[in-house]
Amino acid sequence: MMYPKRETRSAKMARDNEEKSRAGDKYSILLPTYNERENLPIIIWLICQYLDKSGYNYEIIVIDDGSPDGTLDVAKQLQKIYGEEKIVLRPREKKLGLGTAYIHGMKHATGNFIVIMDADLSHHPKFIPEFIKLQQEGNYDLVSGTRYIGNGGVYGWDFKRKLVSRGANFLTQLLLRPGASDLTGSFRLYKKSVLENLVARCVSKGYVFQMEMIIRARQLNYSIGEVPITFVDRVYGESKLGGSEIIQFAKALLHLFATT
Amino acid sequence: MAFTKLMQWLLGLAAFSGLWATLVANAAQPHHFLHKHEFLVLALPIILIGLFGIYAVFIVLYRVFTFNNCEEAAEELNKQIQQARKDLSSKGFSFDKIK
Numbered sequence: 001m002m003y004p005k006r007e008t009r010s011a012k013m014a015r016d017n018e019e020k021s022r023a024g025d026k027y028s029i030l031l032p033t034y035n036e037r038e039n040l041p042i043i044i045w046l047i048c049q050y051l052d053k054s055g056y057n058y059e060i061i062v063i064d065d066g067s068p069d070g071t072l073d074v075a076k077q078l079q080k081i082y083g084e085e086k087i088v089l090r091p092r093e094k095k096l097g098l099g100t101a102y103i104h105g106m107k108h109a110t111g112n113f114i115v116i117m118d119a120d121l122s123h124h125p126k127f128i129p130e131f132i133k134l135q136q137e138g139n140y141d142l143v144s145g146t147r148y149i150g151n152g153g154v155y156g157w158d159f160k161r162k163l164v165s166r167g168a169n170f171l172t173q174l175l176l177r178p179g180a181s182d183l184t185g186s187f188r189l190y191k192k193s194v195l196e197n198l199v200a201r202c203v204s205k206g207y208v209f210q211m212e213m214i215i216r217a218r219q220l221n222y223s224i225g226e227v228p229i230t231f232v233d234r235v236y237g238e239s240k241l242g243g244s245e246i247i248q249f250a251k252a253l254l255h256l257f258a259t260t
Numbered sequence: 261m262a263f264t265k266l267m268q269w270l271l272g273l274a275a276f277s278g279l280w281a282t283l284v285a286n287a288a289q290p291h292h293f294l295h296k297h298e299f300l301v302l303a304l305p306i307i308l309i310g311l312f313g314i315y316a317v318f319i320v321l322y323r324v325f326t327f328n329n330c331e332e333a334a335e336e337l338n339k340q341i342q343q344a345r346k347d348l349s350s351k352g353f354s355f356d357k358i359k
Binding site: 041042045046077078080081121124148151152153154155156157159162163165166167170175176177219230231232234256257258259260 | 262264265266269316319320323324327328329330331333334337340341344345347348351352353354355
């Protein structure tokens, strides 16, 4: 009669330990910024709202690349409000690219998980707790936000923009079969060691960097979870999809097609 | 080292070419049952590419038209921006300084 009881107890201990290890998890949110003084206070306020409510341990690392608009001063004001534990400032002197921004941010990250997102409010922090929940359920190496499945979507895109986006996505899926539906999105949660490993292998610049990250992840057999996200593009008029971006994308696609 | 995607495609292409060459050779024989359809056999790669093209256009357009427009998400965000500005101001954050 004692045996089953003991087993239950040990099972309970295992569960407690698991909960403890989860309680030890910390999420470092990397926010690379360049001229985001209007958006930075809002995005930080939102992150704190949602993560304080969900009870996860977190820090926000602002990596400002010498914005001339005073983004760093805004960040300092916010640091006074939220504290130096929550808001960590790791500025750099000038614009040096996304990959090195992540490396720079990670060097100072105290979390065992890293969240990367854009600071321009196109990525809503309400999805971060969803990323975390999914990661815990499946012990995924990375969780990627996706605009292309389920309730995911975009706001502020016209027909042409959608057509280019869907067309490029179709072609990429056909040629690379990446095992993830949104390759160029940059709203993701990584295990820290996984992100370190991936960043070290990626050579692309700009937004195709995100595509290379997920392709390399597949190549290294990392597990990928996906959460549908809404992408609110509030930057009208300034299209990020010009001719040079399309050429950049095509080059990256062919490079990855031939090498992975 | 696993095959690259390029190698996989080339392998697939080679396999298909072999199969197609066999069909073409058979169709050229006067008494083979494929002889009646020789033109169809010859045009097979083009037909398949054409069909795939139609499929691709259909799928991409379908996905463009079913791409969610997140009106609610945009509204929610706009409301939250107002809330954030109010709340941050009450905590001593100065929006004027950054304007």
